[in-house]
Amino acid sequence: MGSTSAPNNEGLGRRDLIKRSAALGLISVPTMSFLSACASGGGGDTNTDKPKGEITKDNPFGVAKGGKIDVVVFKGGYGDDYAKAWEASFNKKWGVTATHTGTQEITGKLQPRFNAGNPPDIVDNSGAQKIKIDVLHKSGQLLDLAEVLDAPSVDDPGKKVRDTLIPGTIDAGLQEGKVVALNYIYTVWGLWYSGKLFKEKGWTEPKTWDEFLAICKDATAQGIGGLAHQGKYPYYINVAIMDLIAKTGGLEAMKAIDNLDPKAFVGSDAAKQAVEAIYEVVEKGYLMPGTNGLEHTESQTRWNQYKAVFITSGSWLENEQLKQTPADFDMKFMPMPLLPGSKMPYEAIRAGSGEPFIIPAKAKNLAEAKEFMRMMLSKEWSTLFAKEANSLTILADGVDPSVKLRPGTQSTVEASKRAGTNTFRYLYTEWYSEMDTEIQNASNELMAKRIQPAEWLKRAQAAVDKAAKDPAAKNNRRD
Amino acid sequence: MRKGQYTFVTGFLLVPVALYLVFVIWPYVQTFGYSLTDWKGQSQDFSFVGFDNYAALFEDDVFLGAVWHNILFLVFVPVVTILLALFFAFMVNAGGRSRAGGVAGVAGSKFYKVVYFFPQVLSLAILAVLFGAVYRSDAGGMLNGLLLKLGLIDADQPVEWLNEPDFVLWALVAVVVWHGVGFYLVLFSAAMQSIPRDVYEAALIDGAGRAQSFFKITLPLLWDSVQTAWVYLGIVAMDMFVLVSTMTSGDYGGGPDHHSEVMSTVMMRNFLYFGKSGYACAMGVVMLLLTLIVSVVTLRATRRERLEF
Structure with missing residues (x-):
């Protein structure tokens, strides 16, 4: 799921598989001769590349x-x-x-x-x-x-x-x-909401975490879930957690994670603040009921049905939900709201x-x-x-x-x-898939209230430390 | 044998044996070879690391947890499926009230036989989608909807079936059992029908009830079929890849937090996602060994004298 292109979730049918493997078999025979042709000094044909x-x-x-x-x-x-x-x-x-x-x-x-x-x-x-x-x-x-x-x-x-x-x-x-x-x-990645719902309820785009929580509280009181996420794929809630870390602690906090710093999570105030903020949503019951176990499309469709105010996602969301979105839904993107003392402005986004x-x-x-x-x-x-x-x-x-x-x-x-040059982009997801998966598992546990923020930080740090042990990790570094 | 017959037979066997060697045995050998390297799966440069991968396996909590889950499946899937299938097969074939000395199934048994077989015609992928809807974690799920209507749960606190460490394995066992019972019911029915009626009639005359005729006649005469069923179901329990990887959370499933992990999902994740292909090959070899051991043990343990009738 962690790709910038729209996730393509069409599976591979058994029949297709058989057809393809047969095709592959057919291809591989002529391919061999091409390969050997290459090996035996091709390059005889000159590229007629004149305009x-x-x-x-x-x-x-x-x-x-x-x-x-x-x-x-x-x-x-x-x-x-x-x-x-x-x-x-x-x-x-x-x-x-x-x-x-x-x-x-x-x-x-x-x-x-x-x-x-x-x-x-x-x-x-x-x-x-x-x-x-x-x-x-x-x-x-x-x-x-x-x-x-x-x-x-x-x-x-x-x-x-x-x-x-x-x-x-x-x-x-x-x-x-x-x-x-x-x-x-x-x-771009961040939070999404319905402009129509906001207008109806008289809410405005929350710029701080307290304003965000206030809207969640108001919504929950009216029987609407506050935050939805695509629980079966903790990739999505990690967008919220990691964005909060980057915006609170600045680019330094983000690079600490990408560069596998021994204090990337445990000992990082930004990480502690961010995870505690997300956990507050869970603890106060502002999550859309059942969202932790839903498929991404199920969760997003619920959100389209006004069962939740906010959802986390990247900008492929609108195209993915084209058929499920009501005509007057007025889908809107917003950056993650700010925690007190954030180093990046509200407008900063992951891109x-x-x-x-x-x-x-x-x-x-x-x-x-x-x-x-x-x-x-x-x-x-x-x-x-x-x-x-x-x-x-x-x-x-x-x-x-x-x-x-x-x-x-x-x-x-x-x-x-509005973001201008205030953009950031994590790279650990491309570099260390094992660490990414372990942090996702921890987030899944956090959202289900089975672990507390302190434990999440410990597990995330353990994942970082484990990745740092691989000698190949030295090849990836950002300054 | 007549002259030339061996050549004739060998001629026919040559192709299948060659295919088997190339497409089954050779990949096993290759897998074992790769399991001794630090192969990353993308190119052909790797180095030999001896048995390091195997040593690492025994310290990998995720993999050991997966082995344990496979063992749980191995115990519960065959036991529950076979017991249910036997019970239903008996009721359908010989469980009815005796009419004028005859032995027959319960009323409507033909209908039941067809209905029980339905799940078997569904592919595993469809099964995963179907039960995805049953176990759905919000009020839209079938189970949650039912519990809500009965007033057993609160709409704000639905049960996240596949996201509960304590439920997820049992939820999966239920799917496999639901899928398998119909097939083994038909298998056992066929075997039961080959048991001569007069044996039952004799037992009836001697005053045997349903339970007695089941344990004293049906089961012993069905032993061969039960044994086969056990081996097949054991193999299903050692695999479980399709259901776990599609129904549970995580890359190739196994969630929440490795609570539904089986060996094959851990292997696939390491092979394709983490790029630890050599390590994954070591898991593959361990899986092969365990499956072989399970098959041999099952066949040995259930070996009995064959009854002629």
């Missing part, structure tokens, strides 16, 4: 009219309508016809093509069956995207593309110092990027692919994405204000504008 069109300021890669582009997109939580809209726009501007593939089987469809040396031109390499980026990079299959990032921006040719992006968002695609994947979707787009180094239409990616980072295409997939992109201020977004997405636009 076909004239290179101008508006056409930095030399795209020729009437060309082709082969686009493969992961069709998961965000669908693939946005890519179709892009392709139509690309055709209109350049007269380039796109071959579109929307699929969940990225590995199954692309591994043979990479091995045969005829990969597509641009790929959204995402989902459960994505091809590992580091593996592709190490086998020399990925184009260094610096060329695209240093090209002039579509909206403002005086600026480089990389300077139009939200700071820090391209780092997620770094491999050995090169950006080889463009993590395109911008995700990061996901959904990696790559350009294969051996793509047949490199110029078109690079231009396609450049246009992805234009305001027009970023807006198209926001409309079709109800999510933001890493383009700073990337949505045309004249476009009417869904209310939840609109509120994340405003929240990230």
